[in-house]
Amino acid sequence: MMALQGKVAVVTGAAQGLGKGFAEILLQNGAKVALLDINEKAGKELETQFNEAYGADRTHFYPVDVSSDQQFKDAFQKILSKFGQVDIFCNNAGIINEKQWEKTVSINLCGVVRGTYLALEHMKKENGGQGGVIVNVASLAGLGPLAQTPIYTATKFGVVGFTRALALASEVANYGVRINAMCPAFVRTPLIDSFNSEEQIGQFMGLADFTRSLMEKFPSLEVEEVSKGLLLLVKDDSLNGACLAMMRDGAGLVSFPKEIPKTPVAL
Numbered sequence: 001m002m003a004l005q006g007k008v009a010v011v012t013g014a015a016q017g018l019g020k021g022f023a024e025i026l027l028q029n030g031a032k033v034a035l036l037d038i039n040e041k042a043g044k045e046l047e048t049q050f051n052e053a054y055g056a057d058r059t060h061f062y063p064v065d066v067s068s069d070q071q072f073k074d075a076f077q078k079i080l081s082k083f084g085q086v087d088i089f090c091n092n093a094g095i096i097n098e099k100q101w102e103k104t105v106s107i108n109l110c111g112v113v114r115g116t117y118l119a120l121e122h123m124k125k126e127n128g129g130q131g132g133v134i135v136n137v138a139s140l141a142g143l144g145p146l147a148q149t150p151i152y153t154a155t156k157f158g159v160v161g162f163t164r165a166l167a168l169a170s171e172v173a174n175y176g177v178r179i180n181a182m183c184p185a186f187v188r189t190p191l192i193d194s195f196n197s198e199e200q201i202g203q204f205m206g207l208a209d210f211t212r213s214l215m216e217k218f219p220s221l222e223v224e225e226v227s228k229g230l231l232l233l234v235k236d237d238s239l240n241g242a243c244l245a246m247m248r249d250g251a252g253l254v255s256f257p258k259e260i261p262k263t264p265v266a267l
Ligand SMILES: NC(=O)c1ccc[n+]([C@@H]2O[C@H](COP(=O)([O-])OP(=O)(O)OC[C@H]3O[C@@H](n4cnc5c(N)ncnc54)[C@H](O)[C@@H]3O)[C@@H](O)[C@H]2O)c1
Pocket: 012, 013, 014, 015, 016, 017, 018, 019, 036, 037, 038, 039, 064, 065, 066, 067, 092, 093, 094, 095, 107, 137, 138, 139, 140, 183, 184, 185, 186, 187, 188, 189, 190, 191, 192
């Protein structure tokens, strides 16, 4: 089990919702945490709140839009200057916007790739790094389709595939870095109200009742429950390439078939 005392973590999309919960559970377990978010006001307020609650200089906020390569790189350098190292990197920032779908891809999938590659370059043993763990936040919509959000679904499938492929690369090439993904069902944060917003859902607004019925099948999780899942993926040294599915009635590591299950067809 990885002990978090003295470790340095980075969490993107940390100003509210799941990111805030992830940052807090890492702080409670002894890590220092760099908070990254596009929302400067909420991020700075959270930095003050966390430093009061967990000790001066345990957190620092960095304004970063994860769709910007430059902002991400600059912030990473500043984090290294302040904290000296990065051991844990959680790519959590994500949005739902089916109308501005290229923006959604740039944040939800490309942002995860940007963060992961920055962390990997620093952590990789072949670069003189100390190893570490990366957790990418996907969704249950990374394992099965959410009809109202085809682009969001595509980005989350992308996050799961990227995580699994890179985890395998890490194992084969011995990077010394573990890479895991989280796939929670609906979580009580501002993001789930998206299904009711024409601005975010656009042409798929007519499917709102379909999402509502899915929400009855998968009742909302609380941020605190999902945060325990992050802690598991960070601490358990045996987990690499793991996908943690989380629902109200329980969490579990997803098994992916070694052979693709298929029904033969005549061609
Ligand atoms: N809430 C859910 O039901 C749910 C379920 C499964 C997965 N997720 C995933 O969890 C993650 C967090 O979602 P949440 O529910 O906490 O959402 P949220 O909207 O409550 O919080 C998202 C945070 O990300 C920040 N953010 C948005 N765009 C950004 C950008 N370009 N750069 C940096 N920060 C940015 C926001 O300012 C906000 O603080 C997302 O990846 C989401 O897809 C959420």
